[in-house]
Amino acid sequence: MAGIVVANGSGLSPTWVMEKVLAHYAERENWYSRFVGEGPDSIIQKITKLEKNAGDTVKVTIFAKLGGAGQDGDGVLETNEEAPVPYQDTLVINQKRHAVRVNGKMSVQRSAVPLYTEASMLVGMWARDWMSELMSIYLAGRRGTRTLTVIPTSFSSFASNTLDTPDSTHTLWAGSAGTEAGMVAGDTFTSALIDKADRQINLLINSGVPMRFPKVNGEEVRPLKITPEQWYDLQQDPAWVAAQQYAGDRGAKNPLFTGSKGKWKGYDIFVDPAGVQFTTSGGGITACCAQVLACQAGLLAFGGVEDATDGGGGKWGAVKETFDYGNQTGFAARTITGFKKTRINSLDHGVFTINTGYTS
Helix, strand or coil, X not given: CCCCCCCCCCCCCHHHHHHHHHXXXXXXXXXXXXXXXXXXXXXXXXXXXXXXXXXXXXXXXXXXXXXXXXXXXXXXXXXXXXXXXXXXXXXXXXXXXXXXXXXXXXXXXXXXXXXXXXXXXXXXXXXXXXXXXXXXXXXXXXXXXXXXXXXXXXXXXXXXXXXXXXXXHHEEECCCCCCCCCCCCCCCCCXXXXXXXXXXXXXXXXXXXXXXXXXXXXXXXXXXXXXXXXXXXXXXXXXXXXXXXXXXXXXXXXXXXXXCCEEECCEEEEECCCCCEEECCCCCCEEEEEEEECCCCEEEEECCCCCCEECCCCEEEXXXXXXXXXXXXXXXXXXXXXXXXXXXXXXXXCEEEEEECXXX
């Protein structure tokens, strides 16, 4: 009589399950994976040069917008050309690893839970959370005070990439004062605040650092990433509620931006569970940090990792090791990566920050 036979090293072995589960969480469920692409039109630009080349540093050159007046009529253009001004941003990569070890085969024997699969799933979930939180922190330019996260509050940098505080040109503070010191807890996130941010973003076209937004099917999209606290307050805004009831949500139809909570005058709203909270230096209140994301908002690089899989938002390798004469089994995730917010001449390139109080 024929039966099911699982041969050594077959596709049903714990190693196969571990790799698939890890890849699913570490890459495909990374919160930012929907925004990652290899071209300069991507919100998170992935740089692959170091995956097959030696080194730990990449430099990205970005040119400032031309500001000359040009020539009229038969005015001489030769020798009156404008020299483009280049700026370079530097990104460094480093290795990151984490692991779980199953203590012994009797532990596996006693457990009704498949410990090998559970261990690999937990490692994959950790990799997902670490990468998502790293991107949130760097885009905000601060670690913040949010707890119950993978990255500790003592975090200052990864791979020596500095956390750059948002510049004043690309920052909006809620409240009538419009300053950090003047903002109070009651200055919450509203649709009117999005309108105010939109005006400031549009005026950047007159500066050397305008924000350029990606297009999907020929239509410009402007993702706005907010925290859960800001999302709660936005849902209390009557103008927002009315707009979602009576206006069509084109943004949710874009496959690139699946997961949008709604749309307000061209801005697709996304809720980032790891969105940064912080304590203001002036008023001493707990604030929330939202960001409008444009092309090249962030730079993401990976180095070469053996047997790594690539799901768009990350590139992680899975490792399975045995210890104590095969009695113990460990499952690890590893990557070589780096991330930072893109800057031109000490100014944010593709990120506009909106700071608010929130309803406790």
